[in-house]
Amino acid sequence: MNLLFALVIGVLFGSGVFLLLKPDLFRVVAGLVLISNAANLTLMASGLTRGLAPIGRAAGDERVADPLVQAMTLTALVIGFAVTALLLGLSVSVYRSRHSVDLDELSRQQAADAVRREAREAPHDEEHELDESDEQRVAYHEAPT
Amino acid sequence: MTSVLTRMVSRALLAPTLVVAAAILVKGYGDVGDGFAAGIVAALGILLQFLAFGRDEVAAALPVRHARSVALFGLSVGVAVFAAPLVLGGAPLEHWPPATQTPVQIGSLELITAVVFDVGVFLLVLGSAVTIIDVLTAAGEDGR
């Protein structure tokens, strides 16, 4: 069973990484879901005992499944849910502000934005409370290009 | 627009879903399920309404806009159960009654503070899930 679990976890993780490398934001989210599935299965499979469900058993019964890993997996599931919901929200909001969910395209857009912003950020002081206007102060305001 | 049948079934399903959620919550300490599962079940019932009727109609019929407050209230219930024993001089999250006493039972519901904690979790999960659904739906309708 050890090997089998490890294999399945490996496949889940590998598929997740493959999706993570895609340019489509939603595929990246799906990849993260797969990876968190792999983590959940790892938690579940690391139980010290397998046996009956730990509900309504008295101590001294025949072997009972390890309840601790179950509780931990539950916690992990819930957090995975919250994180994935957040990622979905993030993707949607990226789409709404950029009209794209393509990471390559977003990267290009952002680089272009950065260049534009640097160009706009030329010194434009409205007023000086300092009396000197030493030139070298401007030196480190200039953005390296 | 969804078909008449879908809408009818969805409407009919809402009340039973909420009852199931309540049952899961109440029986949580003795049987399968807990506050989290109950919250998701209830949220699913409401999500069904969103799918069948659309956001505007649901917002008119159900108090969806209060979901955020419900969630935060749930969180504060959890924090209160966590912090109350501290004020009373115990360890954090110490539950009452202690091991030596038998709790009062009403049917299958045991009156222990752990159940209150679970109710907090339930409210939080319900509120959060409904908020997330609501916001995502609104975003999607915007994006069209």
Place this chain on the structure above:
Amino acid sequence: MPRRSRSQHLGVSASAGGAVACACAASATFLGGWLAGGAGIDVPWAPTWDLRLAFELDGLAALYGLLAAGIGVLVFVYASAYVPRHLADQGRSRREEARLHAAMVLFLVSMLGLTTAQDLILLFVFWDLTAVASWLLIGFDRRNRDARLSALMALLVTAISAVLMLIGILMLRVEYATTQLPELFAVARPSTTVSAAVGLIAVAALAKSAQVPFHFWLPRAMAAPTPVSAYLHSAAMVAAGVFLLSRIHPLIALDADLLDGLLVVGFASMAVGGVLALAADGLKRLLAYSTISQYGYVVTMLGVGGSSGAAAASFYVLAHALAKSALFMTAGTVTAATGAKSLRDTGGLARAMPLLAIASAAAVAAIAALPLTIGFFKDELFFKAALERGDVVAALAVAGAALTFAYMMRFWSGIFLGAPRAAPQPVERRLVWPVVLLAGLVLIGGIVVAPFAGLARDAAAATHAGAVKLDVAYHLDARAENLMALAAYTLGLLVLALRPVLEASLGLVERVGNRFGPERAYGVSLRGLNRISDRLHAVEVRDLRARVAAVIVPAAVLVAVGVAFTPTAGSYRIGNVLAADAPLVATLAVCALAAVAVTAPRRHLSLALTLSAVGFALATAYSLMDAPDVALVAVLIETIFALLFVGVFALLPGDVLRREAQLRVHRSRTVRDIVVATLSGVVTMLVVWAAFSRPQPDAAMAERHLELADDAHGKDVVTVILADFRGLDTLVEVTVVAVAMIGVSMLLALRARA
């Protein structure tokens, strides 16, 4: 600067009133606490690390706390009139006033915490809080680039040096296993470690007090609105540095070299600040240089050390703070009335603004140490301490005092004497009477000096860690201090007379300082860091996904190397597959197949469906592993996910998704992705397999949980663990859910507002 065309009288806003009330309450508390002979709070904070929230209102705390709170009252009153004008001049909404007052109060509170903290870690926290508050305050004119950069400079210089301080604190903690100051004073012995640690802390303190070579941030910080300068740069922020030196002085005094270092830095700051103040033309800039110089005095006296040094330092801080904040406010009022910001544009205001002229004359006289003001005594003590240290120090002290005398006279005469340059507009009374009140205090202190001396004596006792003798009085005889004072006045007048001759060389000094001074180093390093960060950012942004691979691949390789070098005997057990496990094996196989299938579909809808197939297969597996609770939640979550994914895909416009689906990926890229994915999958498998092979099955764990669950009145052990045994985990977990909810709402609500 746009001149004000109308003189409006604006009322006091609620936030200003609140700030004044806070400062009044704080002053009353500190005054009461000091008169009552001190008070303290001490509660455990993080007991495992032996951290305590220990506050103690001793003499030192009373002095600096009263200065911060008391001058705070007057500055806040001043600000209530100044800030609305300032905002109106810049065409900003008056509502922004509240931001300034909030930051001022934050500053006040952190300053009070700083002065009373008895634990170095606690002190560090408040130290950084003052830096944050000062960043907010100096950068109050957000739209002004200069103000933003100045705020950043002040923050960087003080916060980076604060890191040195933290290192020093931790060194002390490692050495003596405590960060409580009283305990440290008791156990610390001279050693290299202690000297190094205290030296690091002292560097942070000197940077905060704008001492050479960190002085450059202070003149820049004059980009702040004037009330902020009057507060931070006279009584509070810069005073925090010398406060810290005074607080840890018993540790500094363990090493004579450290004391000598302070002496050198102090004299250097006196000289640099004094010369630059003599050269400066901007009103606030001159005052800023003067502050550098005056705190140089204090650092010098702390370097002299001993009873007389401690007494002189405390008294100097008290006298200087009163006078200097009055002068900053004078500068602000002059600017508000005439629009002039430099000595070049002012002059002859004595007739038009007599009250202000008299009041600021008193403040100037105090800093120049003329008799009948509190300032005379500060120099008397200073000369006395310097004499004890030796003739060279005494001579340097006279030279410093002469410089001070010269630039202070220049400041006042430049504004109020000479030919009138501009007709002043009438100003609110709130812009004048705080100055008058401070001047009154300065004059009272020149006659009835006992209460001030008492406050300073108590503070000095904490610095010196022992009783301190501090007597100040006028002595009409030819004692050394009096002669030194006379010499300083004479020399000062001489410097003032020679200033036109020196003008050219002064300008040269300033220019050389700007070109080769530490500010240049700051600029160069900042630019260098900026360039590196821009490069990195450009690389990251150009190909985000390649970066992901660049993180995953080395991680996988590292882990693989680790796996390869771990002894394998006994690990990698295959484990038994029982006949009863057949359904589980089948389910897991489905799960693996579905996971591979997720990578295939082009259409998003199919993607969502295969993804939920994986989830449901896993849920089934959980139920076959006898975990009904987990299975239930997994099914529910998968259901809601499926609906959410499908819903999002259905609601987004089809063309975007379709374009994405039809995107052809370059073949080499696909190959690379497959290699990376396979590699990471294999490594994960190996690690997980090795981990699973180690532990021995142990039924006691489950048994114990069953027994405990009985005590907790529960039958479902998993729920009991969640709600009871590990309830804190659950609380944190639901907090994550709440945060995610808030995050999603905020992310998606932004558009609605825009």
